[in-house]
Every structure is written in structure tokens, then in C-alpha cells.
Amino acid sequence: MVDNKFAVSLNILTLLAYYYNSDDSKVTSEYIASSIKTNPTVIRRHVAQLVKANLVISSKGKMGGLKLKRPPDKITLDEIYLSIQTKPILACSDKTPNKKCLVSTSFQGAFHKLTEGLEHSITHYLKKEKLSDFLKTTL
Secondary structure, three states: OOOOHHHHHHHHHHHHHHOOOOOOOOEOHHHHHHHHOOOHHHHHHHHHHHHHOOOEEEEOOOOOEEEEOOOHHHOEHHHHHHHHOOOOOOOOOOOOOOOOOHHHHHHHHHHHHHHHHHHHHHHHHHHOOEHHHHHHHHO
């Protein structure tokens, strides 16, 4: 199953970046949900993690909404990725390997090293990318 948490969170923050300097800088989860074509509850789950990561401010009530906590040019894409990525992008079976098979007994360690390298490459690349730059590519 493909994990789309990063894509949804990046979409949320890109929308908030778009409205960052406007008079309507507070955006509702309902508006974002309609834009992304998903349920507002899904958006709220993502927003909770983004608030916890100090990327978003959420205010409740009639005048409430969501707003970026910092300017879009002060947010890197690795911050977004690390705020929502709770497990490795690739997973290995957690079953006990066949002890009679040399490959199976060492496979998990080798695979773990491979996935660590991939994660490092991803975060290294995303650290160089700013939310403001990503926004420009969407317009």
C-alpha cells in the first residue's frame, strides 16, 4: 500500500503557503478538504501532526482556521517529511528467518541498512527544498 501522508501534508502546507500573505491567511480544514477532495477529518489528523511539529497554527471558533507558523521560505520540505513519516518508506518482514539459510539470516540487517540509506538520501534532498520554492512550481 502506498503511503500518501507526505503528499497530503505537503498539499495542506502548500495551500497555506499560497494564502500566507493574504487577508484570508487563515484557511479552514473544510476548504482544504474540498481542494484535496478528501474528508475534513483526514485533514484534521494531518494538521494535528503539523501543529505538533510547529509548522501550523490552528485556531478554533467562527474566526478560526489554519495558518503557517513561519513564512514559507523558512520551512524546508524535510521538516514536513519528518513530522509525518512515522515508519520507514520500505519495510521488511518481521518473521523469524530460517536459521539454515545464510541469506535469510542476514537479509534483515542488510535490508535495514539499505532503507536507512534511502531515508538519508530523501531527507538530504528535501532539506535543500523550501516550501516557498515548491509553491512556485505549482503555480
